[in-house]
Amino acid sequence: MKLFVLYLLVLMPQLAQSKELKLVFGLSLPPYVISENETGIEMDIIREVLEMDGHTLKPIFTTFEKVPILARKKGFAGAATVTKDLAKKNLFITDSHIKYQNFAITLKSSKTTINGLNDLAGKKIVAFQNADKYLGNEFKEAVGKAAKYEEVRFQEVQNRGLFNKTFDVVIGDINIFKYYNQKIKDVDTSPEVTYHAIFEPSHYHMAFQNKEIAEQFNKGLAKLKSDGRYQKIIDKYVKSDSML
Structure with missing residues (x-):
């Protein structure tokens, strides 16, 4: 028995030793x-946090539906962009490392007032694919009263539709919207827009099979935020007034 306990004491630190994840x-x-x-x-963000403890990131890309399934499989260390409910699946969930924030976005010149979902009635709206599922039944009911409602796969279609005045309202994440505004060259995206805060933020986490790695990640994430590197990463991709 003593030998078994000694074996565990030696083994446990090794489980979180620096390695490719x-x-x-x-x-x-x-x-x-x-x-x-x-x-x-x-x-x-994930790569820099992991590197603090000598780990290297090996990303494996799959459909969003398969992420929580593969996260528990042998040969994987875990998964990114997950919700807290995966803690029930024998995984260790970290603090939130990323936040998505959807807005109703309109041209400032339109002087549109949107204080809640009911204000979407009668408007021409374009949203991201499957928005009526992700944003809940109240949203689905609200856009059912819209003058026009479409969901599109490609974000740049939303941006173009707003600035071309094909649509009155874009429903989407603020950073995704800003990122594609910087990429689009064939449409004038300089007119000011208004971000109507009618949605709650979506916080996402990492899920690890190893508890010690999850704890290391939390400590590294806190350090990345406190020393300013977290915001610098965001600023590489979108303007610094981002509301991530």
Whole structure:
């Protein structure tokens, strides 16, 4: 028995020793995750935090539906961009390392007032794909009263639609919207917009199979925020007035 306890005492620290961590990510979602070159706000944050303890990131990309499934599989260290409910699946959930913030976005010149979901009635609205599922039943009911409602796969279609005045309102994450404004060259995206805060933020976490790595991540994340590097990563991709 004593030998077994001694074995555990020797083994446990080794479980979190510096190593390559194979982590599961959803498909590309710029500027948070850019799978083509393994960069983006979220990926850069995760990579820098892991490097503080000598770990290297090995991202594996899959559909969002498969992320929580693969996170528990042998051969993987965990997953990114998960919700707290994965703690019930024998995974260790970290503090939130990233926040998505959806807004109703309008041209400032339109002088549109949107204080709640009911104010979406009668307007021409474009949203991200599956928004009516992610944003809940109240949102689905509200856009059912819109003059026009479309969901599109590509964010730049939303941006173009707003600045071309095809739509009155864009429903989307503020950083994704700003990122594509910087990328679009064939449409004037300089007119001022108004961000109507009618949605709660969505906080996401890391899920690790190893408790010690999760604890290391929390400490590293706190340090990244306190020394200003967290904000610098965001500023690489979107303007510094981002509300991430």
